[in-house]
Amino acid sequence: MIILIGIAVAIAAYLIGSVNPSIILSKALAGEDIRSYGSGNAGATNMLRTYGKKMAIATLLLDILKGVIAVLAAHLVDDLLLCYIPTTNEFSKHIVGSLPYIAGLFVALGHNFPVFFGFKGGKGVATGLGVLLTLNWQVGLICLVVAVSIMAISRYVSLGSIIGAGLFPILLLAFSLESGEIDIFSIILAIALAVLIIARHHSNIGRLMRGEENKLFSKKD
Numbered sequence: 104m105i106i107l108i109g110i111a112v113a114i115a116a117y118l119i120g121s122v123n124p125s126i127i128l129s130k131a132l133a134g135e136d137i138r139s140y141g142s143g144n145a146g147a148t149n150m151l152r153t154y155g156k157k158m159a160i161a162t163l164l165l166d167i168l169k170g171v172i173a174v175l176a177a178h179l180v181d182d183l184l185l186c187y188i189p190t191t192n193e194f195s196k197h198i199v200g201s202l203p204y205i206a207g208l209f210v211a212l213g214h215n216f217p218v219f220f221g222f223k224g225g226k227g228v229a230t231g232l233g234v235l236l237t238l239n240w241q242v243g244l245i246c247l248v249v250a251v252s253i254m255a256i257s258r259y260v261s262l263g264s265i266i267g268a269g270l271f272p273i274l275l276l277a278f279s280l281e282s283g284e285i286d287i288f289s290i291i292l293a294i295a296l297a298v299l300i301i302a303r304h305h306s307n308i309g310r311l312m313r314g315e316e317n318k319l320f321s322k323k324d
Contacts, residue, residue, distance in 0.1 A: 105184070109198045109205060112180055116173040116206040120213020123224050124165035125150050128158055138223060146225035148260050148319075163229050170210055170233025177206035178237075197288040204292035207234035211296055215303055226303040228264045231296065235271055238293075242274045258318035261307035268300040 125145045129137035133154060141149040147166065151159035181202040198205075211227040211234065235243035250267030254260050272293040279285045301308075310316035 105198050108180065108184065109202065112177050112202050113205050113209040116177065116209035117213040118218070119169055119173045120210035120215075120230060121217035121219045121224075122169065123214065123217050123220055124169075125162045125225065126217075126220050128162060129154065132158070144225055145220070145223070147229055166214065166225070166229035167233035167236075169214065170207065170230040170235075171237050173206045173210035174203045174234055174237035177203040197286070200286055201289045201292060203238055204289045204296075207231075207238055208292050208296045208299070210234060211299055215299065226264070227300045228268070231268060231300050234296065239275060239278065242271060242278055245274055246270045254319065259311065259316055260319055261304050261316060262311060265301050265304050265308070268297045272297050 123145050125137045125147065129135050129150070137149055137153060138145050140153045142152075143149070147159045147163040150162045181199060184199050184202075211231050213224075214230040215224050215227045216222040217224040232243070232247060235246055237243075246267040249270060250263040252263075253266055254263035257263070272290060275293050276285075276290055279290070307316060
């Protein structure tokens with residue numbers, strides 16, 4: 104039963120992630136699909152360059168909210184399971200303790216590959232931020248500060264996003280070692296989330312290495 108609940112949490116989180124604000128807003132307010140403009144990415148940065156600050160801020164906040172909602176809902180399920188349903192083996196215990204991380208990974212998957220929009224979505228940065236801040240606000244805040252600092256200095260949104268995502272599992276492990284409470288399954292899920300976000304930036308990484316990546320407020324992503 105615990106495994107089925109874990110699968111249900113993953114599916115629910117994926118469906119939440121599949122609701123893509125940038126695509127919905129661009130179609131509703133501009134009669135266009137954001138994926139047909141700029142970088143073709145369904146995210147806040149492309150919304151900023153295509154439609155301006157208001158649309159970008161709305162997209163950013165809604166994307167973050169998706170991550171927050173998915174993880175908070177999983178926390179609620181987690182608490183209910185711990186109170187009312189006994190775990191019968193070690194694997195079940197790992198699943199129960201890691202439900203928020205499962206939700207975090209799958210809400211990002213939904214954002215990146217939305218079932219409602221032909222599996223072509225964003226890169227998971229804003230949704231991932233919501234996930235990070237809700238899973239562990241201290242670690243999430245450090246990642247955010249580092250990412251924003253790099254963006255401000257370099258004006259490369261992609262560079263800040265990549266480094267911020269990569270820091271998450273490293274800092275999470277460091278905090279876990281310090282507290283003496285290490286959940287390997289949760290660490291693995293955190294690594295998977297970071298890899299997912301970084302992998303979605305593969306084209307940006309190539310442009311960064313070639314010195315061709317466009318900076319923030321340039322005409323192209």
